[in-house]
Amino acid sequence: MSVSVRVPTILRPYTQGASEVSVEGSTLSEVLESLDTSYPGIKGRVLDESGELRRFVNVYVDNDDVRFSEGLQTSIKDGGQVSIIPAVAGGC
Amino acid sequence: MASFYELCCRECGKRFPNQPLSACDECFSSLEVAYDLAAAKQTFTREAIARGPQSMWRYQALLPVPDDYIPTTPSGMTPLMAAPRLAKRIGATNLYLKNDAVCLPTLSFKDRVVSVALAAAKNFGFDTVGCSSTGNLANAVAAHAARLGLKTYILVPTDLEPAKILNTRVYGANLVRIDGNYDQVNRLCTQIAERYEWGFVNVNLRPYYAEGSKTVGYEIAEQLGWRLPDNVVVPMAGGALISKIRKAFGELIELGLVENKPVRFFGAQATGCSPIAHAVKNGLSHHEPQRPNTIARSLAIGNPADGHYAIKVITQSGGWSEDVSDPELVECIQMLAETEGVFTETAGGVTVATLKKLIETGQLDPEAETVIINSGDGLKTLDAVADRVGPKVTIPASYDAFVKAGLQ
Numbered sequence: 001m002s003v004s005v006r007v008p009t010i011l012r013p014y015t016q017g018a019s020e021v022s023v024e025g026s027t028l029s030e031v032l033e034s035l036d037t038s039y040p041g042i043k044g045r046v047l048d049e050s051g052e053l054r055r056f057v058n059v060y061v062d063n064d065d066v067r068f069s070e071g072l073q074t075s076i077k078d079g080g081q082v083s084i085i086p087a088v089a090g091g092c
Numbered sequence: 093m094a095s096f097y098e099l100c101c102r103e104c105g106k107r108f109p110n111q112p113l114s115a116c117d118e119c120f121s122s123l124e125v126a127y128d129l130a131a132a133k134q135t136f137t138r139e140a141i142a143r144g145p146q147s148m149w150r151y152q153a154l155l156p157v158p159d160d161y162i163p164t165t166p167s168g169m170t171p172l173m174a175a176p177r178l179a180k181r182i183g184a185t186n187l188y189l190k191n192d193a194v195c196l197p198t199l200s201f202k203d204r205v206v207s208v209a210l211a212a213a214k215n216f217g218f219d220t221v222g223c224s225s226t227g228n229l230a231n232a233v234a235a236h237a238a239r240l241g242l243k244t245y246i247l248v249p250t251d252l253e254p255a256k257i258l259n260t261r262v263y264g265a266n267l268v269r270i271d272g273n274y275d276q277v278n279r280l281c282t283q284i285a286e287r288y289e290w291g292f293v294n295v296n297l298r299p300y301y302a303e304g305s306k307t308v309g310y311e312i313a314e315q316l317g318w319r320l321p322d323n324v325v326v327p328m329a330g331g332a333l334i335s336k337i338r339k340a341f342g343e344l345i346e347l348g349l350v351e352n353k354p355v356r357f358f359g360a361q362a363t364g365c366s367p368i369a370h371a372v373k374n375g376l377s378h379h380e381p382q383r384p385n386t387i388a389r390s391l392a393i394g395n396p397a398d399g400h401y402a403i404k405v406i407t408q409s410g411g412w413s414e415d416v417s418d419p420e421l422v423e424c425i426q427m428l429a430e431t432e433g434v435f436t437e438t439a440g441g442v443t444v445a446t447l448k449k450l451i452e453t454g455q456l457d458p459e460a461e462t463v464i465i466n467s468g469d470g471l472k473t474l475d476a477v478a479d480r481v482g483p484k485v486t487i488p489a490s491y492d493a494f495v496k497a498g499l500q
Binding site: 009063065068086 | 103114115117119120121122123275276279282283286287298378380381383395397400
């Protein structure tokens with residue numbers, strides 16, 4: 001189960017500058033584990049101490065915000081795409 | 093003395109030199125501009141402000157622009173109007189309307205934030221700017237960029253009102269309509285901003301942009317004779333405006349320009365998109381994202397970037413938040429027009445309807461001095477009231493017909 005992950009600028013120091021990386025997993029939780037194995041430390045930047053998504057991070061599986069689906073348990077199909085995006089844009 | 097400002101993380105406090113950046117690289121939290129207030133005591137005085145222009149630029153010493161920046165557009169310094177007839181209609185006694193429906197040049201408070209954002213864009217050397225927008229911001233970016241000679245890309249959701257599209261395109265902006273809602277447009281902008289060397293006013297320039305909202309707070313205090321009101325009622329989309337009015341009041345207190353007093357902050361949302369009101373009413377410290385469904389499109393942000401801070405400002409001040417239905421907001425657009433001669437857009441209808449509800453439910457003291465913010469002009473959202481305001485009668489062009497119509 002290969003999944004592509006879009007990495008925001010803030011986290012690229014972990015991926016040696018790569019903006020898109022390929023990892024394994026069939027749920028968001030598994031994808032983050034796999035990501036952390038390849039790029040140690042990155043998971044701790046996306047999840048807080050209690051293992052939940054950080055407040056100021058939005059994560060999308062394909063086109064949907066995972067907060068509208070199953071959160072970390074959101075399933076991801078083979079060839080799917082995960083986007084990690086800082087939640088500090090927009091509005092006023 | 094040069095005024096000093098830099099970026100500061102709102103959660104962990106890490107400092108960053110001025111640059112186009114909106115999130116902390118340590119904790120992902122949003123950045124805001126921090127000033128050297130001790131130094132500002134010399135430059136940000138009542139006397140110096142009074143000598144300044146009749147626009148928001150009279151507060152330039154506490155805006156994040158270089159000292160030698162020369163503004164080109166007199167945005168802000170809109171009227172603070174007593175609203176006795178509206179007050180009487182809804183059972184209040186001491187009500188003011190801060191009327192940004194007449195903010196120049198595009199008739200919404202977004203002219204304030206864009207003024208500052210594009211000053212920052214020029215300072216950072218961008219020749220292309222952009223934004224994600226529910227309409228008012230698109231208008232403002234397009235107009236200000238035209239005046240500054242900047243190239244513009246503006247991304248909007250598919251269901252935007254025709255007037256807001258026209259009012260953007262007329263300035264020559266490149267308008268890109270996205271098949272999705274605002275939150276999806278916003279996400280796309282964030283991705284574009286990471287790859288293109290563009291200044292997105294509400295993405296990578298956001299900390300500077302948001303500071304422009306403080307001028308609403310400065311103006312309210314100055315127009316009240318350098319004092320603070322008891323209550324403010326503020327429309328909420330991304331949640332930044334309410335937090336920045338709070339910040340402005342805090343700075344004025346710290347600099348000794350107004351006396352310290354408690355001000356209650358009340359937030360207004362449409363029920364069809366009310367993540368912040370929902371959180372306040374349910375005692376949550378962080379909002380849950382919603383999928384927007386309301387005609388108040390300028391407030392239709394389901395995942396507000398400053399939601400957490402808006403909730404904090406409201407609850408810590410002893411205020412409250414309410415949400416109102418589309419029929420309620422439309423009724424209140426008409427009520428404001430009929431009582432005070434001010435035609436507001438849907439967001440203003442939300443604010444007036446929320447004030448009415450707060451009084452009815454006993455959340456807001458009707459005797460207290462209350463300022464409500466009207467954030468934009470009604471000519472931008474004509475559709476909202478189109479079916480309610482037709483001619484009283486249609487008659488032939490004859491005197492007899494007029495008399496027969498019984499109009500008296």
